[in-house]
Amino acid sequence: xxxxxxxxxxxxxxxxxxxxxxxxxxxxxxxxxxxxxxxxxxxxxxxxxxxxxxxxxxxxxxxxxxxxxxxxxxxxxxxxxxxxxxxxxxxxxxxxxxxxxxxxxxxxxxxxxxxxxxxxxxxxxxxxxxxxxxxxxxxxxxxxxxxxxxxxxxxxxxxxxxxxxxxxxxxxxxxxxxxxxxxxxxxxxxxxxxxxxxxxxxxxxxxxxxxxxxxxxxxxxxxxxxxxxxxxxxxxxxxxxxxxxxxxxxxxxxxxxxxxxxxxxxxxxxxxxxxxxxxxxxxxxxxxxxxxxxxxxxxxxxxxxxxxxxxxxxxxxxxxxxxxxxxxxxxxxxxxxxxxxxxxxxxxxxxxxxxxxxxxxxxxxxxxxxxxxxxxxxxxxxxxxxxxxxxxxxxxxxxxxxxxxxxxxxxxxxxxxxxxxxxxxxxxxxxxxxxxxxxxxxxxxxxxxxxxxxxxxx
Numbered sequence: 302x303x304x305x306x307x308x309x310x311x312x313x314x315x316x317x318x319x320x321x322x323x324x325x326x327x328x329x330x331x332x333x334x335x336x337x338x339x340x341x342x343x344x345x346x347x348x349x350x351x352x353x354x355x356x357x358x359x360x361x362x363x364x365x366x367x368x369x370x371x372x373x374x375x376x377x378x379x380x381x382x383x384x385x386x387x388x389x390x391x392x393x394x395x396x397x398x399x400x401x402x403x404x405x406x407x408x409x410x411x412x413x414x415x416x417x418x419x420x421x422x423x424x425x426x427x428x429x430x431x432x433x434x435x436x437x438x439x440x441x442x443x444x445x446x447x448x449x450x451x452x453x454x455x456x457x458x459x460x461x462x463x464x465x466x467x468x469x470x471x472x473x474x475x476x477x478x479x480x481x482x483x484x485x486x487x488x489x490x491x492x493x494x495x496x497x498x499x500x501x502x503x504x505x506x507x508x509x510x511x512x513x514x515x516x517x518x519x520x521x522x523x524x525x526x527x528x529x530x531x532x533x534x535x536x537x538x539x540x541x542x543x544x545x546x547x548x549x550x551x552x553x554x555x556x557x558x559x560x561x562x563x564x565x566x567x568x569x570x571x572x573x574x575x576x577x578x579x580x581x582x583x584x585x586x587x588x589x590x591x592x593x594x595x596x597x598x599x600x601x602x603x604x605x606x607x608x609x610x611x612x613x614x615x616x617x618x619x620x621x622x623x624x625x626x627x628x629x630x631x632x633x634x635x636x637x638x639x640x641x642x643x644x645x646x647x648x649x650x651x652x653x654x655x656x657x658x659x660x661x662x663x664x665x666x667x668x669x670x671x672x673x674x675x676x677x678x679x680x681x682x683x684x685x686x687x688x689x690x691x692x693x694x695x696x697x698x699x700x701x702x703x704x705x706x707x708x709x710x711x712x713x714x715x716x717x718x719x720x721x722x723x724x725x726x727x728x729x730x731x732x733x734x735x736x737x738x739x740x741x742x743x744x745x746x747x748x749x750x751x752x753x754x755x756x757x758x759x
Contacts, residue, residue, distance in 0.1 A: 340364035340390075341688075344410040344434070346401045346425050348372040348381035349536050350671050351439060352416020355466065358680040359414070359437075360388050361663055363688055368409065371398040373518040374536065388665075399518050401425050405432040415439060418540050419547040420526040423448035426701075427754055430461040435691050437684070439466040440560075441552045441708035442701065444526075447744035449705035449712075450731055451754035456701045458759060464687040464697040465704030469561040469637070471682035474654040478633060478640045482652065483565050487642060488628025491566060494605040496558040498550060498622045499615035504542040505586030508532045525751035532587075542588035544715075549590030550609045551576075551711045558624045559598065560699075560707035561635070562605055565626065570706055571598040571605070575723040576714040582612045596714040607714070637675050716742055731756070 343365045345356050349372070359365055367385045372378040378397045386394040398404040405413070405428050413429040415422055415438040426438045436456075442465055443449040456463040469475055482488065510530045513519045519531055527545045529535075540546045541553060562568070578594025592612060598605040608616075615621035623636040631644035642652040656675045660667055666677050683699065690697035713724045716739060725734040733739035747753045 340366045341411045344369040346371045347417030369396045373521040375516040410434045427455040430459040435462040442704045445745045446709045450756040454756040455759040463701035465699040467560040468679040468683040472679040473657040489630035491628045493627040495625045498554040498609040503611035505588040525747040573599040576718040
């Protein structure tokens with residue numbers, strides 16, 4: 302991806318309208334992109350924290366017109382429309398919808414960004430590509446394995462680019478160490494990987510059941526997931542503490558690190574997945590996701606081991622959410638914030654890399670509510686890779702197939718923990734080898750009238 306220069310021309314381009322963005326300073330990908338004429342027409346589904354964050358990063362690096370927003374929370378929707386009108390060049394407020402199907406039925410979008418909770422990703426992505434849009438969907442791509450299979454099938458059938466928000470692949474300092482340490486052979490043979498997350502990020506309260514506010518369509522927000530008794534606005538991080546809507550810390554945080562390791566080492570599906578864990582410490586609240594969990598993703602002569610705890614202290618305070626590649630010649634430790642290579646023996650030298658910030662180039666980052674300043678440059682590069690893949694009609698760096706492998710592997714780690722046995726997945730036949738019960742659980746039961754997508758019928 303180095304020193305790429307390309308033009309992006311869209312079907313509705315107007316003469317005499319041009320915008321040029323030179324972005325080579327964003328990192329070692331060296332992207333110099335010239336956009337011409339009419340902006341991309343964009344829609345966002347899920348107007349919460351990260352949905353807006355992704356959208357604002359796109360606005361920063363490409364000429365876009367945000368024409369529609371969707372969220373079942375009318376207050377959040379109105380607030381997002383106001384913010385977008387201030388951020389986009391036209392100053393216009395987007396149209397607003399509480400039902401994504403009505404938004405997509407307009408069929409007037411070039412790009413759709415999906416920042417809704419995990420249990421919605423599959424249906425919304427599939428409907429978006431059917432409506433003619435290319436899609437940027439947040440990770441994990443799905444809540445069950447068959448949703449992911451259907452998403453890949455839909456992207457291929459409708460020939461749409463689908464980029465997954467696993468933006469570590471677009472993180473400048475990690476791109477650097479992959480090229481100059483891993484690919485350069487400084488580690489030698491790598492036969493063990495450790496990944497971890499020790500953030501205290503598991504919500505675990507006991508809020509009372511209450512009436513659903515008038516501005517919130519709880520039925521629509523829940524969609525195909527089980528309808529829990531309403532105990533407060535779920536999309537203010539509360540939903541992540543329940544398996545009804547996602548896959549816990551495994552699905553939220555391991556997916557990033559496993560995806561990064563797979564990219565670094567060119568790994569596909571694991572040969573076997575084994576996991577144990579549960580709620581060992583934080584038993585006092587409603588949360589039903591594990592507070593302690595270990596998993597092993599086995600490859601040929603390589604084990605990738607995951608560990609999370611939402612209590613206690615991190616094993617390495619400098620790297621509380623990270624990966625470590627153990628090679629015969631040295632060790633590489635990496636995170637969203639930094640990376641360190643330590644060679645074995647007296648030969649070689651230590652290498653340290655820090656996260657890239659762009660506060661001067663994008664001063665609006667500094668005042669944006671809840672922004673992850675360390676992730677903003679990576680997301681901008683990720684958006685540019687997404688647009689470049691559309692222009693070249695090729696697979697993006699975080700293609701839906703790669704996002705599916707990483708997401709499904711984490712989902713199956715949870716399945717292994719629940720069933721108490723290892724999982725060997727056969728992606729060719731979409732089944733767990735020799736395990737009918739596990740195979741049946743590759744697809745969750747949907748709440749009616751929503752229908753689970755079938756990879757053979759998308």
